[in-house]
Amino acid sequence: MNNQLLRLGSITKSFGKNEVLKDISFCIESGDVLAVMGENGAGKSTLMNIISGTYDNYRGSIYIDGVHESFTNPKEAEDVGIVMVHQELSLIPELSIAENIFLGSEPMSYGLVDFKEMNARAEEILCRLACHIDVNERAGSLQIGQQQIVEIARALAREAKILILDEPTAALTALESDELYKLTADLSSQGVGIMFISHRLDELFSVANKVIVLRDGHLVVQGLIKDYQEPELIEYMVGEEKSKSYQRKSHVIDKRVFCVKNLETTKEYGKLKDISLDVHEGEILGLTGLLGSGTGEVLKAIFSAVPSHVEEWSLQSGQYDLLYKDKPRCPQDAISQGIALLSDDRKGDGLVIQQSLGFNLELPTLSELRSVWLDNSTAQSQSLLKKFSIKCENIDQAVDKLSGGNQQKVALAKWIPLKPTLLLLNEPTRGVDIGAKTEIYNILAELSKTGVGMIIASTDLPEIMSLSDRLLIFKDGLIQAELQPEDYTQQAILTLAQVESPSVDTNNNKQGVRH
Amino acid sequence: MQVKNLISTLWRSKLILSLVVLFFAASLISPVDSDGSRIFLESGNLLNILRQVSITGILAVGMTLVILTGGIDLAVGSVMAFGATLCAMLLTLDESHNGLWVSGLGLGTVAALLISAMIMAALYPKRTSIDSKRPSLGLTITIPSILIIVCVSAAVYYFFQQQNNAPIVIILLSVISSCALLGGVSGLLVSKGKLQAFIATLAMMVATLGLARLMAGQDQSVFPIYSGINVSESFDVLRQPVWGIPVPGLIFLSVVVIFSIFLNRLRLGRYIYAVGGNERAAFLSGIPVDRVKIWVYALSGALSGLAGILYCAQYQQGKPDAGAGMELDAIAAVVIGGANLMGGKGSITGTLIGVLIFGVLSNILQLNNVDSNTQLVLKGLIIVVAVLVQQFDWQKLITIFDTMKKSKD
Numbered sequence: 001m002n003n004q005l006l007r008l009g010s011i012t013k014s015f016g017k018n019e020v021l022k023d024i025s026f027c028i029e030s031g032d033v034l035a036v037m038g039e040n041g042a043g044k045s046t047l048m049n050i051i052s053g054t055y056d057n058y059r060g061s062i063y064i065d066g067v068h069e070s071f072t073n074p075k076e077a078e079d080v081g082i083v084m085v086h087q088e089l090s091l092i093p094e095l096s097i098a099e100n101i102f103l104g105s106e107p108m109s110y111g112l113v114d115f116k117e118m119n120a121r122a123e124e125i126l127c128r129l130a131c132h133i134d135v136n137e138r139a140g141s142l143q144i145g146q147q148q149i150v151e152i153a154r155a156l157a158r159e160a161k162i163l164i165l166d167e168p169t170a171a172l173t174a175l176e177s178d179e180l181y182k183l184t185a186d187l188s189s190q191g192v193g194i195m196f197i198s199h200r201l202d203e204l205f206s207v208a209n210k211v212i213v214l215r216d217g218h219l220v221v222q223g224l225i226k227d228y229q230e231p232e233l234i235e236y237m238v239g240e241e242k243s244k245s246y247q248r249k250s251h252v253i254d255k256r257v258f259c260v261k262n263l264e265t266t267k268e269y270g271k272l273k274d275i276s277l278d279v280h281e282g283e284i285l286g287l288t289g290l291l292g293s294g295t296g297e298v299l300k301a302i303f304s305a306v307p308s309h310v311e312e313w314s315l316q317s318g319q320y321d322l323l324y325k326d327k328p329r330c331p332q333d334a335i336s337q338g339i340a341l342l343s344d345d346r347k348g349d350g351l352v353i354q355q356s357l358g359f360n361l362e363l364p365t366l367s368e369l370r371s372v373w374l375d376n377s378t379a380q381s382q383s384l385l386k387k388f389s390i391k392c393e394n395i396d397q398a399v400d401k402l403s404g405g406n407q408q409k410v411a412l413a414k415w416i417p418l419k420p421t422l423l424l425l426n427e428p429t430r431g432v433d434i435g436a437k438t439e440i441y442n443i444l445a446e447l448s449k450t451g452v453g454m455i456i457a458s459t460d461l462p463e464i465m466s467l468s469d470r471l472l473i474f475k476d477g478l479i480q481a482e483l484q485p486e487d488y489t490q491q492a493i494l495t496l497a498q499v500e501s502p503s504v505d506t507n508n509n510k511q512g513v514r515h
Numbered sequence: 516m517q518v519k520n521l522i523s524t525l526w527r528s529k530l531i532l533s534l535v536v537l538f539f540a541a542s543l544i545s546p547v548d549s550d551g552s553r554i555f556l557e558s559g560n561l562l563n564i565l566r567q568v569s570i571t572g573i574l575a576v577g578m579t580l581v582i583l584t585g586g587i588d589l590a591v592g593s594v595m596a597f598g599a600t601l602c603a604m605l606l607t608l609d610e611s612h613n614g615l616w617v618s619g620l621g622l623g624t625v626a627a628l629l630i631s632a633m634i635m636a637a638l639y640p641k642r643t644s645i646d647s648k649r650p651s652l653g654l655t656i657t658i659p660s661i662l663i664i665v666c667v668s669a670a671v672y673y674f675f676q677q678q679n680n681a682p683i684v685i686i687l688l689s690v691i692s693s694c695a696l697l698g699g700v701s702g703l704l705v706s707k708g709k710l711q712a713f714i715a716t717l718a719m720m721v722a723t724l725g726l727a728r729l730m731a732g733q734d735q736s737v738f739p740i741y742s743g744i745n746v747s748e749s750f751d752v753l754r755q756p757v758w759g760i761p762v763p764g765l766i767f768l769s770v771v772v773i774f775s776i777f778l779n780r781l782r783l784g785r786y787i788y789a790v791g792g793n794e795r796a797a798f799l800s801g802i803p804v805d806r807v808k809i810w811v812y813a814l815s816g817a818l819s820g821l822a823g824i825l826y827c828a829q830y831q832q833g834k835p836d837a838g839a840g841m842e843l844d845a846i847a848a849v850v851i852g853g854a855n856l857m858g859g860k861g862s863i864t865g866t867l868i869g870v871l872i873f874g875v876l877s878n879i880l881q882l883n884n885v886d887s888n889t890q891l892v893l894k895g896l897i898i899v900v901a902v903l904v905q906q907f908d909w910q911k912l913i914t915i916f917d918t919m920k921k922s923k924d
Contacts, residue, residue, distance in 0.1 A: 305799055335801035349795035354859060355788065363789055363800045366782050414800070 003030040005193040011060035028193040035204040036197045038214035039433035052084040053077030081161030093140025098122035145176030162193045173290040251282035257453040261312035269306040270297025271477040279453035286468025287457040294477040295457035299424040303341040304328045338421035350411040358395040384413045405436025425456045541879040568874035569767035573822040574845040577815030579866045585791040585858025586712030591819045592838030593723035598694045598823020603738035603833025605686045691820040698816015702809035727835035738833040753828035775863040791858025851901040
């Protein structure tokens with residue numbers, strides 16, 4: 001079958017002086033699932049933005065069904081069947097699911113929106129996606145995984161021939177991801193061409209049949225994915241020496257720094273109940289579970305960013321040799337006890353994104369200054385930049401101009417001058433490329449060597465398994481089990497995390513540990 | 516290359532550039548007086564512009580702080596008028612008004628009390644020192660604040676008791692602190708009450724107008740003051756020139772200088788940018804978000820009070836309705852100055868330029884005898900143009916230049 005849906009002919013794109021894409025050519029046939037790989041900054045999103053019509057200032061040509069097209073805006077691309085599902089979900093929470101699916105292309109009759117027709121067609125599309133939810137429900141009430149499906153339904157409602165999925169599983173749990181893989185397979189068997197962008201190699205191997213790898217704007221690999229091995233592809237993505245993986249070494253010292261008993265929160269804040277945990281000096285305690293199991297909320301509750309109740313609290317602050325017996329009342333208080341939180345949403349609540357690097361790096365330290373005046377702490381910030389190898393032009397560069405990995409390093413680095421006793425990390429490498437991931441892991445190892453206790457919440461199983469010295473499995477706001485490193489297997493963790501569904505299916509068995 | 520450099524330099528200083536352009540345009544179209552010189556460029560006229568903008572300018576500085584945190588203060592006009600009325604009343608009181616004396620005294624004292632408490636709370640560093648053990652926070656804050664509050668109230672009480680005509684400084688301070696108190700209430704409603712700034716300050720604007728009218732009484736919508744007759748001469752200094760420069764202008768310029776230093780070099784200034792840029796991130800970085808908000812609204816109120824005093828000196832009267840529409844002038848100046856109404860972006864220098872652009876424009880229109888309604892239309896136009904110019908993507912222009920050049924080569 002030689003049914004070329006999309007063919008790119010030597011696409012080149014430059015921003016100002018630097019070329020971000022050089023001479024990219026490939027094609028997608030009907031039913032292909034193309035894995036698009038590359039580190040952040042390799043040019044993936046630029047390429048996708050060109051295909052989906054966001055950028056119109058490029059050289060080279062795009063052929064859809066053999067017809068030369070040049071889009072000036074995303075609407076034109078949608079009209080010929082190219083739809084992109086962005087990483088940040090963009091449903092309007094106050095509208096119903098059906099209204100979201102047909103937003104901008106509502107079926108009309110006599111100049112009014114035909115809700116009957118709309119709901120019927122929405123149901124039909126969701127049916128095709130094997131998803132049975134009430135189309136009259138508010139989109140805001142859906143789980144993130146379901147929202148993703150609605151986004152895809154929206155693409156199908158526009159009769160997408162080529163679907164671009166930008167890190168669709170970044171916010172999904174293992175189970176939800178499985179659903180999405182099945183969906184992808186279904187769609188491709190219906191003849192839709194799919195471009196699947198992801199940092200998770202294991203999933204790309206299970207969903208895709210073709211692969212392209214971008215590095216520094218060049219197309220370095222193009223072909224059938226079954227011809228390649230994971231390590232090979234990693235090497236192509238990051239270059240040679242960086243591809244060495246992270247090896248955990250335990251630095252646990254048998255001295256308890258933190259202990260909390262019977263932590264509880266209300267339903268709004270994760271419905272936590274009976275959470276008792278302790279952390280030792282230099283220990284990395286992992287928390288994992290399905291999305292919504294409450295791991296992130298535990299961190300927020302400990303940091304006192306959300307209201308909670310505890311029965312007992314003790315924090316041994318190593319730096320001042322003080323013992324805190326009272327739960328802090330607010331983040332400010334928590335910080336002064338020596339607790340720091342790396343938020344899971346660096347753009348939403350981790351960084352002041354439009355401000356400079358220096359501004360962000362100094363922010364938590366400001367309240368520790370003795371004087372009302374600012375002293376120039378650029379020297380300190382400079383040394384942080386070096387220590388965390390944050391790539392930037394200079395200290396005054398705005399943070400939103402940095403890549404995701406570098407932003408995350410800034411969000412982590414800003415806490416270091418405070419010398420935290422207890423570091424809470426919520427999804428520390430979400431949306432971060434492999435190179436930066438390894439660097440962050442090494443930084444964490446370095447910190448644990450200096451005796452910092454850490455609690456990491458992550459739904460990325462390979463990550464949490466390779467990082468933590470001890471692992472707590474969460475389900476519905478309760479601790480299900482505690483695992484020691486020798487008992488870590490994905491199978492065991494998933495079974496504990498979702499007791500009622502034992503069918504952790506074949507897909508998961510295929511997933512090897514990354515790196 | 517040179518064209519590109521030129522454009523990017525212009526881009527960086529486009530605000531000041533638009534002021535310069537306006538200035539030159541104004542001098543070109545300025546009417547000429549009998550001896551052939553341009554009226555607009557005469558020093559008397561330029562100083563007059565400074566005097567005219569000083570009241571709105573001071574309001575705009577306070578507004579800048581509030582807008583930087585992502586809020587808005589609609590009450591500045593009303594609070595200014597309240598301050599002007601209170602100031603006129605306190606200045607013209609004599610022995611026959613004992614009841615009012617007491618109420619003024621009470622209001623001033625309470626305000627001073629609260630303000631000093633807030634100052635203490637906000638200035639106090641959270642942990643005494645990084646390398647010493649943490650002392651109990653409660654006592655170290657409470658003792659000095661109680662001491663200061665007692666001293667301040669004692670001083671205020673003493674002056675009011677002793678002197679029949681309270682010293683002007685005390686009157687001015689109690690006007691400013693009462694207005695700061697009103698601002699502080701807005702801040703409290705916004706931060707602790709979780710009201711939207713627009714709504715909280717709208718309520719405050721209406722209520723303050725009512726308060727000022729109640730205070731003035733029904734028969735007196737205007738409180739006239741006559742220096743040398745019912746007011747001591749010293750108050751008159753506020754409308755005289757010093758070294759040739761009108762005092763309101765001097766006060767405005769020093770407010771600008773003080774508050775740009777405040778924003779750039781003070782911890783609280785940094786907090787203001789952080790709260791406006793990303794409130795949640797600021798909260799999670801340990802910044803006392805609520806306190807920062809109360810502070811900016813209180814400062815905006817205090818500056819409105821200062822503007823009210825200048826109004827009172829300038830127009831020789833206190834008038835409850837004086838502030839109508841002034842909040843909008845202040846907001847316009849801040850927006851022209853490049854601030855983002857969503858918060859986190861803007862500067863006092865920008866606001867200064869915004870205020871001056873407005874002032875120069877009204878002045879030249881007045882000099883040319885343009886009809887006042889036409890002036891309003893043109894003002895509206897200038898707001899839109901100023902913001903459009905700032906949004907315009909000059910970087911894109913540079914890229915276009917580059918590609919044009921490349922294709923030529």
